[in-house]
Amino acid sequence: MIVHQCYQPRRWQTDEVELLQEISAHLAIAIQQSRLFEQVRHQARQEMLLNHILDEIRASLDVQHILTCTVEHLGTALNLRQCGITLLRHNLTGLPTPFVVTVQAPALSEPVTPLEITEALRQQLMLDNDLIVLPYRVNPLQMRSNAAQLVVQGENTYLATAIRIDNQVQGVLWACPAPNHLSSIDKTSKWEHSDLSLVEEVAMQLSQALQQAALYQQLQAANDELRRLAHLDGLTQIANRREFDRYLAQEWQRLQREQGSLALVLADVDHFKGYNDTYGHLAGDDCLRSIARLLDQVTKRPADLAARYGGEEFALVLPNTNSAGAIALATEAKTYLTRLAIPNAASPLYGQVTVSFGIAVLTPVPTLSTELLIQRADQALYAAKESGRNSYCLWSERIQSA
Structure with a gap:
């Protein structure tokens, strides 16, 4: 409205009225253009923020990092007192259930109470695909039935929307607006449509990110299990020959740099063929498993390795170990x-299962090799067998000459 005040009576001329009308029309157009410009600029900021959040989400498979970055950016962009994510249930490793991450505006001196997900609320979230949170107060803006809803809890008003995976509610993205974002009449938030759309889009992207993170963790766990199985002997469940060869070469190179000693113990079950012939191959398998468990228990240090070398023969790799x-x-x-x-x-x-041990110790140097260490341990094992079995023998020059 344009108001022109006169201090004395006057008659308005037609051209004056037309001029005021023209000015009013131009001002209306200018105000509308300003509003449109502000809406476009606000939308551009929202799109930039959304792209930034999406970049953060897509650049990482660390769930905690994704959730923290999301609530930080969303809280800053929407001028929130507090923003948070509550995962009600998930199949993500390393996170408790429920898992809550919140970010509060730094200017606030007193903490804001996070949105409480009560047991009744949890059940409603699990069962109902249409309503997000109950009880709720619907925003004056017209929204879809499954859009973000306003939740009044205590003296705080929250905006909440569901995080869904496979059409199941697995969490809630919620926001508590700043005081200047509230109406003084009914304490409800005046949310812009673009703000609501941003929150809903972020929740949808979070759903996809959490699903991808869960799939990645499952794939990683499956690959870890495959790697573990590839290094284990199927019968005895200790390291297999492939892992023995790899680990022996690795420790040889390491101890060559550190100038440490490396001991190798070869163990062979005495009269094992006779044991199989007497008790059967299933009993023989049980016997091998028992000996494998025993050897795995005596190799107490993290760097020690017990492996099945082949048949009824086992090997112990003992880094930084001398003859004694x-x-x-x-x-x-x-x-x-x-x-x-x-x-x-x-x-x-002896009337019972016994084992003979051959021991060799070397300090790795470039002129020697793991083959020499294995050869000496094998020669010592042969000497232990020749001396009556159920004993150990340490390699020496005398054994080599014999």
Whole structure:
């Protein structure tokens, strides 16, 4: 409205009235253009923010990072007192259930209470695909039935929308507006359509991101399991020959740089063919599993490795271990096996399952190789067998000459 005040009576001329009408029309057009310009600029800012959030979401598979970045950007863009995400249920590893991440405006001195997801609310979220949160107060703006809803809880008003995966509600994205964003009459928020659309779009993108993160974790777990199985012996569930070869080469290279000693113990079950012939191959498998568990238990240090070398033969890789340490470990294994007392009628001297050990120790240098270490441990094992079995033998020059 344009008001022109006169201090004395006057008659308005037709051209004056037309001029005022023309000015009014131009002002109306200018105001409309300004509003349109502001809407376009606001929409452009929203689109830039959405693209930034989407870039953050797509650039990472770290769920906690994705959720934190999302609530931070959304809280800043919409001038929120607090913004948060509550995951009610999920199949993501490393996160508790429920999982809540919140960000509060730094200018606030007192914390704002996060949106409480009560048990009744949880049940309603799980069962109803149309309503997001109950009880709710519908925003004056016309919205779809499954759009973001206003939730009044205590003295705070929240905007809440569901995060859905496979048509199941798995979380809630919620926002608590700043005080200047509230109507003083009924304490309801005056949300712009673009704000609502942004919140809903972010919730939808979060749903996809969480689904991708869950699939990635499942794939990663499956690959880890495949790698684990590829390195394990199927019968005994300790390291297999492939893993033994890899690990021995790795430790040889490492200890060559560190100038540390590397011990190798080869263990062979005595009279095992006779054991199989007497008790059967299933009993033989059980025997091998028992010995594998025993050897795995005596290799207590994280760097030690117990592996099935082949058939009834096992190998122990012992980094940074001297001759005395390797002998002590072989003696401990022999003692434990005696306590197990697995019967073996095919053993002519002892009447139970026994194991012979061959020990070799080297300090890796470029002029030597893992093949030499294996050869010496094998020669020592042969010497232990020749000396009556159920014993250990440490490689020496005397064994080599013999």
